[in-house]
Amino acid sequence: MSLIEPHRFTPHENGHAACVTLPGLHRDTHVDVLRIGRGLVLAHSHFSPAQRHADEIRRPEDQLILAFNLSGRMVLIDPQGARHEVSGGEGWIIRSGGHRLHRIVEKGDGCSNLVISQSVQMLTPALSHLLDLALPPGAPFRRLRLPVPGESALEHLLDGRTTPAAMLRKEGQCLALIGHAIEELSACPRPGCVTGDTELLVQRLTALLAERLAETISMADIEREAGLSHVTLNQIFRKATGMTVFEKLRALRLEAAERMVRLTDRSLTEIAGDCGFSDASHLSNAFRKRFGSTASAWRKNMRQKL
Template sequence: MIALDVCMNLIEPHRFTPVEAGTTATVTLPSLPRKTHVDVRRITAGLVLACSHFSKDMRQDDIVRRPAGDLLLTFNLSGRMQLVGHNGTAHEIGGGQAWIIRTGGKPLQRIVEKGEGCSNIVIALAMSRLDPALSDQFEKALPATRPLRRLRLPVPGRAELDMLLDERCGPAALLRKEGQCLALVGHALEELSACPGSSVVADHRTLLVSRITALLSERMADTITMPELERVAGMSHVTLNHVFRAETGMTVFERLRMLRIETAEQMIRHTDRSFTDIAATCGFADASHLSNAFRKRFGVTASEWRRRGNKNG
């Protein structure tokens, strides 16, 4: 546990960030409750993950200054805080919101009111790690006059957070965490690209459908619920299905069923894996369920389809 010395309420996170990958520093502030602390973990060179907890027992007012070359992606998990830029513009950061920040080496005032409290995670990425085109896009989208932007990117779910914040720090675990962090930054930059001139990044239908489709593809073997998709999309299932139907001609779960049967068809045609194995991989209850879906879609059994494929090959 590190007690951070604060000079005139100025906090410079890079001064207490661990140098070694996988190492975590827990930082507390003098005169504040121990409930107020920040866990800072170095994931790899140029990538830091911080999880902050601010007690509701008293008001906190700090000046935070980070290196000029950092990109910050912030997810507010609960409570709220206020961030005031160097130009005096105040931003209310509420629970369930995502924000992207260009530090520019300028100070930010952070205010957490008594009785409110706050919990958030911050991904700090050195912009030197970005492709020059992405770095240029980021700087244009977040000029010095407007260094903070709210995103529609949803806060990671409980399972995602548990994986991101677990105590594992071996090479494989750090690689996984790096991938998770970079994926979130990638989603944020996609949103900036979709609406480069907006002060609040608006919904982009093509981007949303692409993101949900990617999730469906990645989680094909799992049980996916509509409440989970509502959280990821940041909208009700009615609105989500409306957007999906307008873009693809089908609902979310109709698209999932199509993805499953299309993937199964490819595996049946091009592999010798058993139908039971294919069914499990593609999210069907069992081989019989796969067979019924296959006959309904293609008019023949899976076995016959495989025989035809072998003959054609």
């Protein structure tokens, strides 16, 4: 079992990237690392299913880690010997504490993860105190309800661009994810408690839906993200928004399409594709039901009012 210390192969300068491979491992096993800013690092790990991986990982004591499973499965064993399976598109928040963690990826499973590490020293004293409560040495792992970043967010984070503007964008994306995770902890800081903050859940899932307007989303996907049944989710959404989950998704798609129709010269076919409608006809029918006119007529009317 090899010892891996990620900070030793992390680039020292902001905006610099590295692709790390280890001797004796399959060529498809590697980690792409990008130092985004002071104390903030983004990594995209790939573990080949062609062989079993068993490592010990040791990070600096003051690191906070967000780990999002993108595919496959891995098991992390904390210093107390507790096993934590990272799979199924889950998100986890981990306090390193400077201790070694065992990582196991079984042959045939493979695994891909997005990992964001943040120096706790960069956080305010109030946030550091919250982490001390939520992630004490005896319970350094917490599974999150925070959804894994969607395809468009991942494409932007992993697009390989390192210009100053791109790095500023990526820093904002990473800090937003860290902020969402800590906000979730703040709603239920003690280990083992289950948050009853339904408003926060609705905000999280609404953000997820808004991010994935162009994608095909099933209720099973949303249930998996939230860890709740569709019946419970629809009850929560009706109480908070007056709509079911999919009614909210349709409303978000139509709101986004209306903005594009009104403010841009893009074709209705392009707008339909970006907003989750099957074609321009489907978009226009939705417009007619909501606004009393087709999308093209709506655009013409809005332009005449300017």
